[in-house]
Amino acid sequence: MIDNKSKYTQLIKSEAKRLGFLSCGISKAGFLEAEAPRLEKWLNNNMNGQMQYMENHFDKRLDPTKLVEDSKSVVSLLLNYYPSENQSEKAFKISKYAYGTDYHFVIKDKLKSLLHFIQDEIGDIHGRAFVDSAPVLDKAWAAKSGLGWIGKHSNLLSQQVGSFYFIAELIIDLDLEYDSVTTDHCGTCTACIDACPTEAITEPYVVDGGKCISYFTIELRENIPTEFKGKMDDWMFGCDVCQDVCPWNRFSKSHSEPLFNPHPELLSMTKKDWEEITEDTFKKVFKNSPVKRTKFSGLKRNINFLKD
Structure with missing residues (x-):
């Protein structure tokens, strides 16, 4: 039973x-x-x-x-x-x-x-x-x-x-059967640490949030510190570098959630398109997107920092 x-x-x-x-x-x-x-x-x-x-x-x-x-x-x-599908390689990038x-x-x-x-x-x-x-x-x-x-x-x-x-x-507030912890399979791999453009992974398993590209492009309300000029790897919102280089992500499979599909314009926009983006285009492409969090002004700040 x-x-x-x-x-x-x-x-x-x-x-x-x-x-x-x-x-x-x-x-x-x-x-x-x-x-x-x-x-x-x-x-x-x-x-x-x-x-x-x-x-x-x-x-x-x-x-x-x-x-x-x-x-x-x-x-x-x-x-x-x-x-x-991913963005064009000729674009400023969003996570x-x-x-x-x-x-x-x-x-x-x-x-x-x-x-x-x-x-x-x-x-x-x-x-x-x-x-x-x-x-x-x-x-x-x-x-x-x-x-x-x-x-x-x-x-x-x-x-x-x-x-x-x-x-x-x-x-x-319900008692259930509990699962057990799995083991760590990072081994000796340091791909994420080696690839981080701003050296935000200060040691294995420790990320300095104040040096992370995601922090600069989303959370930071002030200007991005000039010492990180040329180190942002074209990311204008978030950053996926540490995940992109991780060997375990070879096993990632495409999602099946229609709501996560991008606005068609997002995938085709080039750097020039992003540099010239208007507030109307921003509202259209990012209508219900997390990118709204950084606001049009924040995204422009990030783009200007990348191109100057």
């Missing part, structure tokens, strides 16, 4: 697959003991740049039971965003995750569907959905849930599908 824990776990994983998630792993909600000193050291070394929000809610970041009352399980989910509709909207809808399914099938279950929008250490939870290991570039990596996917969570 299958006990309820096992039955509910299989139900949730099957529904996650039906909703289009790449994989689903589950771990027991509780304090992330190993992460506490690591996060504290990273913050003390000012590796969060001007991302002051990273210093807030330290306790909540490490313990989901402080975010969701009586929570028992963290359901971690991956959603593939690897595109079937692949930003080609289509903003992932927050796409994933939030899927998570709400999953939570409603759990409530309909299992009963009075309470929980919250998280997509990169609250103090949850999503990579740590995904690794704890057996979905991969944290690579030397600090992204979650899987032998089956590499690293081009979003991570999200449902934190719920």
Whole structure:
């Protein structure tokens, strides 16, 4: 006879697959003991740049039971965003995750569907959905849930599908069967460290956020420091270098989410097109895109920094 824990776990994983998630792993909600000193050291070394929000809610970041009352399980989910086509090689580049509709909207809808399914099938279950929008250490939870290991570039990596996917969570007050941690398969490889244009990966598994191209082009509100002139590798929004060179991403397969398909103009635009981009074109090409976060003025700043 299958006990309820096992039955509910299989139900949730099957529904996650039906909703289009790449994989689903589950771990027991509780304090992330190993992460506490690591996060504290990273913050003390000012590796969060001007991302002051990273210093807030330290306790909540490490313990989901402080975010969701009586929570028992963290359901971690991956959603593939690897595109079937890339931008023109003659273009300023944006990170692949930003080609289509903003992932927050796409994933939030899927998570709400999953939570409603759990409530309909299992009963009075309470929980919250998280997509990169609250103090949850999503990579740590995904690794704890057996979905991969944290690579030397600090992204979650899987032998089956590499690293081009979003991570999200449902934190719920339901006991489930828990997955076990997988092993690290980076070995002696240092491809990501060697390839980082700004040397932001200061040592294996440690990224100085204040030196990362993604930080400069998205988070930083001031001018990009002149010392990084000529080191941005033509990235105008985000950066994929450490993922592009990772051998495990040979196994990436194209996503099947229509909402992540890029606006047709995005793939054909050249550097000249980007240099001459108008606000109208920006609004059209990036209508529901994560690129809106940097605003038209931010994107222009990035482009000007690359071309000057």
